[in-house]
Amino acid sequence: MADPITPVLTKRWLSPNSWRLSTYEQLEGYTALRKALSGTPEQLVQLVKDSGLRGRGGAGFPAGVKWSFMPPNVNGRTAKPHYLVINADEGEPGTCKDIPLMMADPHSLIEGCIIAAYAMRSHHCFIYVRGEALHPYRRLNAAVREAYRAGYLGKDILGSGFDLDITVHAGAGAYICGEETALLDSLEGRRGQPRLKPPFPAAAGLYAAPTTVNNVETIASVPFIVNGGADWFRKMGREKSPGPKIYSISGHVERPGQYEAPLGTTLRELLELCGGMKDGIPLKFWTPGGSSTPMFTAEHLDIPLDFEGAAEAGSMLGTTAVQVFNETVSVPWAVMKWTQFYEHESCGKCTPCREGTYWLAQILERMVDGRGTAEDIDTLLDVCDNILGRSFCALGDGAVSPITSGIKYFRDEFLALCESNKRELVGAQA
Template sequence: MSDLLAPVLTANWGQDRSWKINVYESQGGYQALRKAMAMEPDAVIATVKDANLRGRGGAGFPTGVKWGFLPKDNPNPRYLVVNADESEPGTCKDIPLMMASPHTLIEGIIIACYAFNSNHAFIYCRGEVLQPIRRLQQAVREAYSAGYAGKNVLGTGFDLDITVHAGAGAYICGEETALLSALEGTRGQPRLKPPFPAVAGLYACPTIVNNVETIASVPSIINNGPAWFNAMGTEKSKGFTLYNVSGHVKNPGCFEAPMGITMRQLIDLAGGIREGHELKFFCPGGASAPILTPADVDVTMDYEGLAAKGTMLGSKAIQIFDETTSAVRAALRYMEFFKHESCGKCSPCREGSWWTTQIMQRIERGEGEPGDVDKLIDITSNVAGRSFCLLGDSFCMMLNGYIKHFRDEFEAGCNGTPAWELFPYEKSAIFPVASSHGTSEGAHA
């Protein structure tokens, strides 16, 4: 199955001390920066546009087009903000990238800032991940010492400061405008758009917000050219990307492959479903993405393929669940996460996430009331499209996906049958645990 992989971002992860600048340079690191700085800035942007690199944070917006949104006549400073918050459940791609090869990200940052004339970049990192933060800080210091950052980068007259900022650990700060608010030192809550960050972002100045993987992909594009990047992937989803596969598989992990690999192939790369079990459903793009079933295992894992199935690629956090899993319990755990992480700014999300969680908890206990499932659908129909940011839409899409495919399990919880009677939680546990004995605090799948 190794021929399915496309190691570009992960190519140097196996090197001894791969995070050190001398190791990175020995593998060709910072050659793309030299090549980019010999080009006109607009030519760098054009190269990224021609490569059809789409944002790897979930939205999939064309990166070069986004860079081109910065107003030409705005006299204020321009900023690049790298979203390294990575807090979608099941997602683990940006953090290992920053751990194994932080200079790949830093080189991409310097190229991007040169391209759209930004003299200050921020890396907003999730506060709980202390080791990646320290590694980033050390890598930034190495970049300054080597002349890749700071004053007069590589003797070109271009100045760039890079700041590593640790957040306080809030899922909502993965939303770009909430991230900017937190970076400014205020409460991490989303802002009204427009104005969009490209016009009035950090400190009300033109700002580009990109995901870690997006920026880290730029050096390889500069080195190898747009045609090389376009040779991978599908018609509209080009290049390579990092897929996380976790849950009920034999070999969970992070796999770098071309866009458009199928779900079946990714499951095979992860060693297949655990012995003696079969696939029940999977989340294709993190907790927010509506689930799919075994009938969909041949779907192409790109933006268009998943959209055609009524779900999304999202953060590419693929979570696999076998037949021992209670759909009610899985949905409730995600629902509790969204309720906890709602910033509370708008009523639809704040109240809707609370009420859906209460109803789901009683359904899990087998204490649901007749009509509760329809009530959940009614609540989500009143939240979706009416919340201030996409967090409200996210839990609505997630919950409706579970109800669509496994309504009978939800109805059983409204007819006196607790979820753990239908699906004993200890059977879905990846590691051996004691029986939950009918409580909702049982084994964690």
């Protein structure tokens, strides 16, 4: 096992009424805000840089560096308002860390928002919640109202002279709105489609004003860094990927759920935490960060699950949505199901993704139905090659990952579908 740590992000989750302000305040809630407001925005940005906190939404970009992109004040004023937008549109298949965080501990997100907004001189924060996630949307709204009543939001927060309003927005229920610029378009009332970059959101984001978009888990980590310090945060995880992480483990395990562990924890160690494989049936394949990350096999049990470790092994850490499949699952069938999802969720803006995901789904459906040919495997890889790096946003790249990695590790299963089809054809002709 990795060195055990005292729970950080999840430490309040099992407390009675953990979502209430009274519980939060009893457990060090809003102490980090008072500490942050006593310093300068520049000091906070530097603290987050020093901590090594990286974006928990999948990209892993250093959060402090992202904050520093926000244009500075000129003569104490900004030419345009600065906006902080929280991406809570959790739609990646297998990902389920942000919703339980907002359900169990919404005030940690709100406190993080206030600190981050102060650091970036923003006076309006938007939390974009997935439209289908009705319960966390309601709970987050209730927590925001509590924060307003207690003086943590609104005008002159805690007598600091800093003002901040938070708006909780229910999204339109589209996977593409997890892409930050599509999220911004949706927030403005437009159809959720990715924007051409540049300009980047830091220069022209929401309402064409400087905007920083951060993930829920990223921002919820900030109060702990303010209270504990950069060195304390770096004691967890690995050198280039420090800190704790919430791993969402689903599939064929005894106890699926959310497991907090240091970045760099391996699947072997996570399986120990969740009681091992369900019914003792051996592991066949798994995803380290959701369906858009290339799959791993039982040979990758000891890969450190951090940004560098996953990349070096040929995949991505993504959102640490660990989907575990045992030997009873057909790889082509699982790949087909994922591909059907991406075909459905493609926004249709660019040709490679719009047409490519359609053809990939058609071919896989035909193969799983027993009507495939050996040439279909080459066709799949050729279509994937025409999508990868050529689509407007990362949805296309994510759509091809399960196909290319599935064929890489389990080509025989795809061929078996074709061979069975060939035998059926020969028998029919005879």
